[in-house]
Amino acid sequence: MYEEALQRYEPVFGLETHVELGTRTKMFCGCGATFGAEPNSQVCPVCLGLPGSLPVVNRLAIEYTIKIGLALNCSIASWCRFARKNYFYPDMPKNFQISQYDEPLCTDGYLDVLVGGKTVRVGIERVHLEEDTGKSMHVGGATGRIQGAEYSLVDYNRAGIPLVEIVTRPVPGTGFLAPEVARAYVTELRDMLRTLGVSDVRMEEGSLRCDVNTSLSLRGSDAWGTRTETKNVNSLRSVERAVRSEIERQAAVLDAGQRVIQETRHFHEDTGVTTSGRSKEEAQDYRYFPEPDLVPVAPSQEWVDSLRASLPELPSARRARLIEAWSITDLDFEALRNAGALDVVEQTVACGAAPADARKWWLGELARRANDSGVEVSALPITPADVARVSELVASGSLNDRLAREVIDGVLEGEGSPDSVVAARGLAVVSDDTALLAAIDAAIADNPDVVARIRDGKVQAAGVLVGAVMKATRGKADAARVRELIMERLT
Numbered sequence: 254m255y256e257e258a259l260q261r262y263e264p265v266f267g268l269e270t271h272v273e274l275g276t277r278t279k280m281f282c283g284c285g286a287t288f289g290a291e292p293n294s295q296v297c298p299v300c301l302g303l304p305g306s307l308p309v310v311n312r313l314a315i316e317y318t319i320k321i322g323l324a325l326n327c328s329i330a331s332w333c334r335f336a337r338k339n340y341f342y343p344d345m346p347k348n349f350q351i352s353q354y355d356e357p358l359c360t361d362g363y364l365d366v367l368v369g370g371k372t373v374r375v376g377i378e379r380v381h382l383e384e385d386t387g388k389s390m391h392v393g394g395a396t397g398r399i400q401g402a403e404y405s406l407v408d409y410n411r412a413g414i415p416l417v418e419i420v421t422r423p424v425p426g427t428g429f430l431a432p433e434v435a436r437a438y439v440t441e442l443r444d445m446l447r448t449l450g451v452s453d454v455r456m457e458e459g460s461l462r463c464d465v466n467t468s469l470s471l472r473g474s475d476a477w478g479t480r481t482e483t484k485n486v487n488s489l490r491s492v493e494r495a496v497r498s499e500i501e502r503q504a505a506v507l508d509a510g511q512r513v514i515q516e517t518r519h520f521h522e523d524t525g526v527t528t529s530g531r532s533k534e535e536a537q538d539y540r541y542f543p544e545p546d547l548v549p550v551a552p553s554q555e556w557v558d559s560l561r562a563s564l565p566e567l568p569s570a571r572r573a574r575l576i577e578a579w580s581i582t583d584l585d586f587e588a589l590r591n592a593g594a595l596d597v598v599e600q601t602v603a604c605g606a607a608p609a610d611a612r613k614w615w616l617g618e619l620a621r622r623a624n625d626s627g628v629e630v631s632a633l634p635i636t637p638a639d640v641a642r643v644s645e646l647v648a649s650g651s652l653n654d655r656l657a658r659e660v661i662d663g664v665l666e667g668e669g670s671p672d673s674v675v676a677a678r679g680l681a682v683v684s685d686d687t688a689l690l691a692a693i694d695a696a697i698a699d700n701p702d703v704v705a706r707i708r709d710g711k712v713q714a715a716g717v718l719v720g721a722v723m724k725a726t727r728g729k730a731d732a733a734r735v736r737e738l739i740m741e742r743l744t
């Protein structure tokens with residue numbers, strides 16, 4: 254169905270991402286901004302919108318927003334204003350939200366994302382700052398939605414928490430990769446925000462939330478289709494599924510000769526499909542006007558320059574550096590990133606392991622163990638230093654791969670460092686040639702027919718003798734060294 258739809262239609266998607274900033278206090282008052290506090294325990298006249306209260310801008314929130322803009326290659330406004338966005342909703346006590354409208358703090362940037370070994374540049378239209386709303390809880394219904402509920406409760410702790418909205422330009426031309434590119438964009442954005450230290454970016458707690466716009470146009474046509482906006486898609490996997498499911502749904506609508514309606518849709522985590530919400534408001538419905546209670550924001554060039562100089566190494570720069578330093582391809586890098594193994598591999602290399610060895614252990618044996626126990630590789634009870642030590646023992650010939658896996662077993666089972674596991678389990682490779690030669694001579698004596706074949710030039714038959722020696726030493730020999738000694742013995 255999906256592949257078929259994409260033969261006729263070209264998808265275009267765009268993302269609006271809301272990020273709760275990790276400031277200690279709210280956007281326009283001094284209330285705390287801690288997640289999970291007792292309901293309505295972090296409120297004051299300002300964030301409750303009581304008459305006569307006046308907002309004051311949180312300087313750190315402006316600083317964080319500028320940092321985000323700079324990291325997204327945006328221009329930073331030298332002067333901008335907040336605006337009132339008017340609408341009525343019970344979780345917004347003022348009946349308007351302080352936001353930014355035609356004068357956002359950051360504009361015209363981009364973020365490069367890597368998908369399938371290809372870089373896709375996602376244009377950023379704007380980054381603006383606003384305040385979050387409170388949270389409604391509908392009690393008594395089966396679904397947790399307002400329909401069928403007996404009553405609703407409102408928690409204003411979240412009202413007024415600084416919220417940054419990052420809006421992309423429409424992204425055309427990604428074809429059947431559109432869902433993956435959308436997911437990769439949110440992943441890259443999340444990693445970038447985490448690196449900047451401006452948010453805890455926990456999608457499951459709502460500090461990073463996405464709305465996904467999707468439309469289809471006929472292949473070969475210049476005209477873009479009508480877009481829908483899928484709200485509050487709350488995991489990386491859901492971003493991918495929401496785009497995919499909207500592509501399938503809209504293709505079916507268009508194939509039936511109907512038209513796609515511009516509307517808000519809800520994504521359902523359980524079924525993976527979207528259902529119709531309200532019809533989409535236009536900007537004019539919000540009656541925006543400049544916020545009269547706040548002075549304009551005019552960040553000086555010196556401030557912006559000093560923030561630019563303070564930016565940490567961003568994920569894109571890190572990616573370029575690691576690809577170069579480890580001599581790997583874009584696809585190799587993606588495999589590490591998707592396995593969540595970048596940090597541990599980098600730390601293992603820092604502890605002295607060769608990049609290829611570090612990748613081999615973390616992506617192979619350890620990824621398998623992590624998968625078996627349903628945890629991230631970084632959560633396994635083995636440190637990068639341990640892995641570096643194991644790979645050092647292999648490189649020096651003290652362990653072979655099989656013994657190394659046993660050492661890893663021991664470390665994971667809490668038996669201590671690799672060296673103590675080697676000592677306690679008696680796992681060192683038999684490197685004493687005299688001991689090996691005794692086993693080799695026994696294998697030669699036991700297999701006269703194999704010896705005859707090797708002497709006839711069928712060198713690969715030596716594998717049988719190597720196997721016999723490995724068995725005799727219970728796997729503790731270095732197979733390469735054994736092969737060498739056998740060949741020396743027989744020539």
Ligand SMILES: [Zn+2]
Pocket residue numbers: 279282283284295296297298299300301413
């Ligand atoms: Zn407050």
